[in-house]
Amino acid sequence: MNDSFMQSYIPMSSIRNKLAVSIGKLAAMSSSALGKGTGEQIFGRIVDIADPNALKNLALNKRVIVISSTNGKTTTTRLIAQAFQKEHSNVLTNALGANQRAGLIAALASSKQGDNNEETFAILEVDERSLPGLFDEIQPELLIFGNLSRDQLDRFGEVSSISKSWQKMLEGYKGKVIANGNDPHIVFSLSNLESQLVTYVDTKSSWHDDANTCPKCGELLSWDKQSHFKCLSCNFSTPDDLAANSNQLIEEVTNSLKIPGKWNINNALLALWACRSFGIPDGTIFTSFGEVKEVSGRNAIFNLEGNKTVQLFLAKNPAGWNETLTHISKGSPRNTIFAFNCNIADGKDPSWLYDVDFESTPLKNIIVFGERELDMRLRLEIAGKKVTPTISITDAIAQCEKNSHTNIVASYTQFLKLSRTLPQLNKEAQSK
Amino acid sequence: MTISLAIIYQELLGTYGDRGNALTISHRAKQHNISCEIIQVKPGEKIPTSCDIYLLGGGEDNAQTLATTLLMENKKDFIRAIENSQLLAICAGFQILGKHFPVSKNKFSPGLDLIDVSTQPGSPRIIGEVVSKSVIPGVGDLTGFENHAGRTLISNNSTPLGNVIKGLGNGIETNGTFVDGYFSGGIVCSYMHGPILARNPRLCDYILSKATNLDFLAMAENDDTARMLHQERLLANK
Ligand SMILES: [Zn+2]
Numbered sequence: 253m254n255d256s257f258m259q260s261y262i263p264m265s266s267i268r269n270k271l272a273v274s275i276g277k278l279a280a281m282s283s284s285a286l287g288k289g290t291g292e293q294i295f296g297r298i299v300d301i302a303d304p305n306a307l308k309n310l311a312l313n314k315r316v317i318v319i320s321s322t323n324g325k326t327t328t329t330r331l332i333a334q335a336f337q338k339e340h341s342n343v344l345t346n347a348l349g350a351n352q353r354a355g356l357i358a359a360l361a362s363s364k365q366g367d368n369n370e371e372t373f374a375i376l377e378v379d380e381r382s383l384p385g386l387f388d389e390i391q392p393e394l395l396i397f398g399n400l401s402r403d404q405l406d407r408f409g410e411v412s413s414i415s416k417s418w419q420k421m422l423e424g425y426k427g428k429v430i431a432n433g434n435d436p437h438i439v440f441s442l443s444n445l446e447s448q449l450v451t452y453v454d455t456k457s458s459w460h461d462d463a464n465t466c467p468k469c470g471e472l473l474s475w476d477k478q479s480h481f482k483c484l485s486c487n488f489s490t491p492d493d494l495a496a497n498s499n500q501l502i503e504e505v506t507n508s509l510k511i512p513g514k515w516n517i518n519n520a521l522l523a524l525w526a527c528r529s530f531g532i533p534d535g536t537i538f539t540s541f542g543e544v545k546e547v548s549g550r551n552a553i554f555n556l557e558g559n560k561t562v563q564l565f566l567a568k569n570p571a572g573w574n575e576t577l578t579h580i581s582k583g584s585p586r587n588t589i590f591a592f593n594c595n596i597a598d599g600k601d602p603s604w605l606y607d608v609d610f611e612s613t614p615l616k617n618i619i620v621f622g623e624r625e626l627d628m629r630l631r632l633e634i635a636g637k638k639v640t641p642t643i644s645i646t647d648a649i650a651q652c653e654k655n656s657h658t659n660i661v662a663s664y665t666q667f668l669k670l671s672r673t674l675p676q677l678n679k680e681a682q683s684k
Numbered sequence: 685m686t687i688s689l690a691i692i693y694q695e696l697l698g699t700y701g702d703r704g705n706a707l708t709i710s711h712r713a714k715q716h717n718i719s720c721e722i723i724q725v726k727p728g729e730k731i732p733t734s735c736d737i738y739l740l741g742g743g744e745d746n747a748q749t750l751a752t753t754l755l756m757e758n759k760k761d762f763i764r765a766i767e768n769s770q771l772l773a774i775c776a777g778f779q780i781l782g783k784h785f786p787v788s789k790n791k792f793s794p795g796l797d798l799i800d801v802s803t804q805p806g807s808p809r810i811i812g813e814v815v816s817k818s819v820i821p822g823v824g825d826l827t828g829f830e831n832h833a834g835r836t837l838i839s840n841n842s843t844p845l846g847n848v849i850k851g852l853g854n855g856i857e858t859n860g861t862f863v864d865g866y867f868s869g870g871i872v873c874s875y876m877h878g879p880i881l882a883r884n885p886r887l888c889d890y891i892l893s894k895a896t897n898l899d900f901l902a903m904a905e906n907d908d909t910a911r912m913l914h915q916e917r918l919l920a921n922k
Contacts (some may be wrong), residue, residue, distance in 0.1 A: 258835075312886050356894040402699065405700065405831055406811050406812075406831055407698070407827070409809075410699070410744045410745070411744070412744060412745075412746065426725075461698065462699070464696060464747065465696065465746045465747050465750055467746075468769050470746040470747075470749060471750065472727055472750070487892075503708025534766070552740065600813075600829070600838055601700075601813070601829040601831065601877060601878075602701075603700050603701030603702070603704065603829060603877040603878055603879055604700070606700045606701040606702075606703055606707060606879055606882070607698065607701050607703060607704075611707075625915060626909060626912055626913040626916055628908045629913075630882060630910055630913050631704075631882075632702070633711070633909055634708060634711045634882065635707075
């Protein structure tokens with residue numbers, strides 16, 4: 253936990269809230285010192301217990317913007333926050349991706365004392381499952397909804413349950429929404445809102461495997477080449493009034509970005525419309541996008557011993573894996589390392605690996621490791637790939653030739669580990 | 685030698701990676717020098733009656749109901765199709781073959797009534813690794829991952845696919861034990877995802893043997909990745 257966080261000023265209406273925040277900080281300090289997990293998380297949890305109204309009170313008098321999605325929410329949040337920070341002096345965000353109640357409390361309590369006349373913007377990434385439970389407390393004025401797809405079915409259940417819970421949550425909502433118009437689950441969740449509140453963005457997102465039936469009536473959905481959907485039975489379809497993303501605009505967004513992949517262009521398009529809705533000029537938005545080179549280790553590049561460079565990708569679910577594979581299979585043949593676990597945070601059932609299209613992805617020199625390396629290895633062999641099994645990241649990197657470039661695709665818990673190991677290896681290589 | 689395999693309504697019954705069973709059969713057939721043609725039967729299409737193997741996978745509630753409606757419309761063809769071939773049905777696919785399954789609170793959808801089983805709603809949802817002892821000689825222990833709410837009762841004169849050692853399988857206790865799935869020669873049903881055939885190469889060999897009239901179960905096992913994964917999962921669930 254950093255100093256500015258600890259010294260931050262907390263504008264508070266109740267003494268109880270103030271007291272709760274102080275107790276939380278004390279606990280967070282001692283737990284950080286003892287190395288027991290993230291200080292922010294513990295801080296948030298304790299404040300929440302000490303004062304059940306903490307989240308509501310902390311969100312009061314702030315202009316809250318919420319980003320929620322299965323994939324891409326951390327990056328979209330970062331892009332929006334980057335642009336807002338250019339225009340406004342009081343901007344807070346949960347940059348570390350702590351996106352449930354405790355993380356939000358910590359983020360909202362972190363506002364620094366700025367010019368008292370300036371309003372505070374809270375740009376918050378919120379877990380798609382947690383959002384309905386805290387929606388009324390944080391009173392967002394803008395929602396950005398990216399996509400809903402299958403993710404850890406063992407923990408979270410089926411996709412349609414989220415869109416239904418969002419639809420219920422949005423009863424009576426009078427704020428604005430920027431939404432991916434190509435995602436049936438998202439469009440369904442917004443179907444009872446007045447249409448002038450919603451800006452649908454045409455993302456042409458390509459993952460349809462979790463949206464073959466109509467969320468409204470259960471009949472088959474048909475998809476056209478533009479990724480527009482239409483129910484064959486009722487009238488549910490991609491909204492007619494998609495905000496036009498002209499080719500020129502997509503090109504400008506693409507050129508402004510330093511982070512790779514088609515999925516990040518989609519994240520950026522949503523971020524762009526969110527920033528525009530607050531009057532931020534396009535020039536500022538594009539400059540800000542260009543300043544984001546990595547988001548919490550996603551897509552970070554490391555230089556390792558033997559002039560080996562590696563780029564780290566996080567992939568959490570079938571939609572994410574397919575996007576990542578499409579991206580890494582472009583360009584010259586490279587080494588690919590797959591790091592695969594099935595812990596609770598990864599999802600304990602790896603069956604969905606068979607819904608990832610390894611078959612049509614050209615990949616050379618594939619190296620695997622991780623606790624569930626065998627599941628991954630078998631999947632790749634069934635896809636007709638040759639695979640080198642290894643036991644660790646150092647072992648895997650040793651398999652890559654000198655002066656080569658390697659893409660590493662990691663499941664969530666592997667990604668967290670590698671986000672610590674790779675900077676260390678990078679540092680060691682530079683000091684030699 | 686060539687065999688043909690039909691995946692029925694992958695769009696609807698494809699939520700849990702069960703498509704991998706088709707990929708596994710094709711891969712394993714190739715190892716035995718048999719080529720395998722995979723046919724995707726899309727919703728609205730006629731079900732071909734001449735394939736050697738048919739697959740039904742798991743799916744979400746809406747999709748399961750729609751798949752059942754479509755299969756009802758094609759019931760004659762479907763019965764003809766599976767008469768002299770192998771059918772593997774997982775999770776929602778298993779439930780569809782029975783008398784009825786729950787669609788919402790207190791509401792049931794009739795199933796195809798091809799096997800003597802019926803499914804009741806249940807709580808909590810059954811989620812986790814599952815291990816069973818297969819009733820099929822030579823197949824041994826089965827491992828997979830189950831994720832379902834329904835409790836499926838098989839009739840007294842039906843045979844389960846396996847007796848559960850870990851997990852809950854069909855989710856109904858009889859005489860102090862749990863069982864998983866259903867088995868009757870040409871029909872193999874289970875709640876195991878994984879996919880089941882990827883994680884259990886001997887079960888895959890059983891289905892391939894029945895489809896080809898060859899005996900792959902009599903052959904010595906290769907120490908391949910599939911077998912290693914199978915062993916590793918058994919060990920992890922001890
Ligand atoms: Zn419909």
